[in-house]
Amino acid sequence: MFELYKQVVDQLRPSAAAYRRIADALRSRIASGGLPVGAKLPTETELAEEYGVARQTAREGLRLLVAEGLVVARRPHGHFVKPRELMMYRPQKESQPQPESPEMDRYCRQITEEGRVPSQTIEVSLVPANPEIAKRLEVEPGAVVVARRRVRSINGTATNINDSHYPLEVVKDSEIMNPADIPRGTNQVLIDLGYAQDRVIDEFFARMPTPDEIHRLSLEGSTPVIIHVCTGYTEAGRPVRCTWNVLPSDRHIIVSERKWA
């Protein structure tokens, strides 16, 4: 009987697995707005009955949508269309005044951060540099560097990891070793120490989060993270800072403006 069913459906959509057809159907309903943000999807059992398949098969279809980031599973409530609330992230804004054109204003208004309560945890430690950091600070892998680790939160939910690394000899005995907020900013401390940054190189890439990042950011799986690595150099070309930012991609959009030559 199931064989007959499968043959019939296969005529309609050949070479598509049942769980893919289920996912396709739900994806269409989401895209068309039939299932708006926050809406509850059919339960696994309901889908299984509707499509005449085993529960595991219906489950595979839902899993596909979860992996695509369209849907979240909330036990024991069900599966829901996932909302997407983006927060502005402007690397240029952290340090220097930025040209504010009317267009940029428009973008900023679109993604407002009104009435949010920011907070952060700070932790400073001496650690052996991992290969990625060592390469950028131009020290031997495993050499001891100062790591100033922060997790920033807004309204209690973690929004980003911000781990700044400094060569030990540059910042030892300075305020940067102090695990507390530095009102004038760590970059000003570097200037006072005689290591003013002249230029920085930004790198961006994305990947799935590591288990450690999932833990520190309280992520649901299936949310990619954007890695923003920012390395600062003195005028002489010496790297004095390497900041490793981890941004959950469902909470951030990176925006910047530049003149067009």
Next chain:
Amino acid sequence: MFELYKQVVDQLRPSAAAYRRIADALRSRIASGGLPVGAKLPTETELAEEYGVARQTAREGLRLLVAEGLVVARRPHGHFVKPRELMMYRPQKESQPQPESPEMDRYCRQITEEGRVPSQTIEVSLVPANPEIAKRLEVEPGAVVVARRRVRSINGTATNINDSHYPLEVVKDSEIMNPADIPRGTNQVLIDLGYAQDRVIDEFFARMPTPDEIHRLSLEGSTPVIIHVCTGYTEAGRPVRCTWNVLPSDRHIIVSERKWA
């Protein structure tokens, strides 16, 4: 008998599902280098025997690693540790001369693109603007715009989607409507048409790819994509171009340099 096994293991790592323990073990072996890039993992059947679980359970563990992007499944060969080969993507480089400091040179040498054969397909069409494009071009959703769609490839594998959109009245009857390479560049055409771009806004975010993107870029699932939206404005503040780039995150790293005020 399996019950006894499970109790014993649960004492060692309480509250960890069997498939998670399997994934953890394999992840450690990959991180430590015991399983180097390209190495073949145990088969599903072997893992099931080794851990005394059903094949489906071992399979769940492997699936976790695939979803994390650490591993690829290649039927009928097995699962393999996934390589990661990054290509430089420099949005600033596309149009204007860029400050080339010694540090930037170093980065560029690190990720070389020697001996690669680039190619691209171009397709031009009139399409109704989707909401995202319409918002940025400041036209009504559904208004007709010119879409110049490109898929760029290197050595035959697609590396990025590059869809530029223009307001119809700006580019109608111009070279931009011609689905062929424009040697002097589309931006020069805009200048000649009297719509020189004065400044651009860049936006970056990441998410899992849509089925359409998976198809156009020949992606394996579980690779996030980076979306780079670049909107160009005339000096009067009119948007005249909106380019929608899709970059597979396992093939690209975005690099840029800026002066530090």
Next chain:
DNA sequence: AAGTGGTCTAGACCACGAT
């Protein structure tokens, strides 16, 4: 107490690529 998703089993057949 009820109903959800999370995990697991012990089978089965298939498509595909190498040999």
Next chain:
DNA sequence: TCGTGGTCTAGACCACTTA
């Protein structure tokens, strides 16, 4: 032909949250 992963079934028990 053989072994791989891909798909599927028909059960089972559990953890969790809300009513």
